[in-house]
Amino acid sequence: DQQVKQNSPSLSVQEGRISILNCDYTNSMFDYFLWYKKYPAEGPTFLISISSIKDKNEDGRFTVFLNKSAKHLSLHIVPSQPGDSAVYFCAASGSRDSNYQLIWGAGTKLIIKP
Amino acid sequence: ETGVTQSPTHLIKTRGQQVTLRCSSQSGHNTVSWYQQALGQGPQFIFQYYREEENGRGNFPPRFSGLQFPNYSSELNVNALELDDSALYLCATSRDRGSEQFFGPGTRLTVL
Numbered sequence: 065d066q067q068v069k070q071n072s073p074s075l076s077v078q079e080g081r082i083s084i085l086n087c088d089y090t091n092s093m094f095d096y097f098l099w100y101k102k103y104p105a106e107g108p109t110f111l112i113s114i115s116s117i118k119d120k121n122e123d124g125r126f127t128v129f130l131n132k133s134a135k136h137l138s139l140h141i142v143p144s145q146p147g148d149s150a151v152y153f154c155a156a157s158g159s160r161d162s163n164y165q166l167i168w169g170a171g172t173k174l175i176i177k178p
Numbered sequence: 179e180t181g182v183t184q185s186p187t188h189l190i191k192t193r194g195q196q197v198t199l200r201c202s203s204q205s206g207h208n209t210v211s212w213y214q215q216a217l218g219q220g221p222q223f224i225f226q227y228y229r230e231e232e233n234g235r236g237n238f239p240p241r242f243s244g245l246q247f248p249n250y251s252s253e254l255n256v257n258a259l260e261l262d263d264s265a266l267y268l269c270a271t272s273r274d275r276g277s278e279q280f281f282g283p284g285t286r287l288t289v290l
Contacts, residue, residue, distance in 0.1 A: 068220070105283060106281075106283050107182070107268055107270070107280075107281025107282050107283050107284055108221070108268070108281050109280075109281065110278050110279065110280075153220050153221075155220070165223055165226075165234055165236070166221075166223060167223075168219075168220030168221050168222070169220050170218060170219050170220050171220055
């Protein structure tokens with residue numbers, strides 16, 4: 065039973081355009097959501113997070129949107145750059161304090177075309 | 179912040195054997211979490227250690243065990259290896275239990 069789903073295994077976007085990565089979850093008890101980025105042969109690195117009390121969080125080129133009623137979150141990257149090519153994971157937990165108990169999606173491979 | 183290292187990088191074992199994977203903690207980090215990432219899937223939480231005590235455990239059998247040492251480095255031990263244990267094993271350290279986690283590059287385990 066996948067509680068966190070990333071339905072697009074891959075996404076190809078032109079450099080300079082907006083990249084939108086999507087994530088759906090089924091557990092309404094999830095309270096804290098994170099996005100991680102992973103390059104080959106490296107561990108995941110934290111990108112941005114959002115608490116369920118918010119519907120948007122922005123950090124530079126990265127914005128995460130949360131729609132609790134739809135149990136859906138998305139990561140927007142604008143403008144997309146070649147260095148953004150990586151696998152992106154969304155993850156969820158019951159609270160920020162227990163963020164180690166993360167439930168992860170399967171990841172979306174983002175390819176930025178020059 | 180960077181600096182979490184894992185050893186070995188790759189490992190090949192046969193069914194029934196035992197394996198020990200190691201993780202060095204970043205300076206100032208007292209918490210370590212271990213994850214298993216099977217091919218094509220996201221990481222799955224195995225367990226977390228905080229100040230040498232287990233602080234939480236995911237849905238993994240007892241043959242997965244761990245240790246955290248006084249210098250906060252850590253080991254993951256897996257006994258009676260099964261084919262399905264083939265995966266990338268990631269460790270992540272953090273300043274505290276609820277803090278941002280910093281991941282190592284992982285150990286690729288293949289069980290034949």
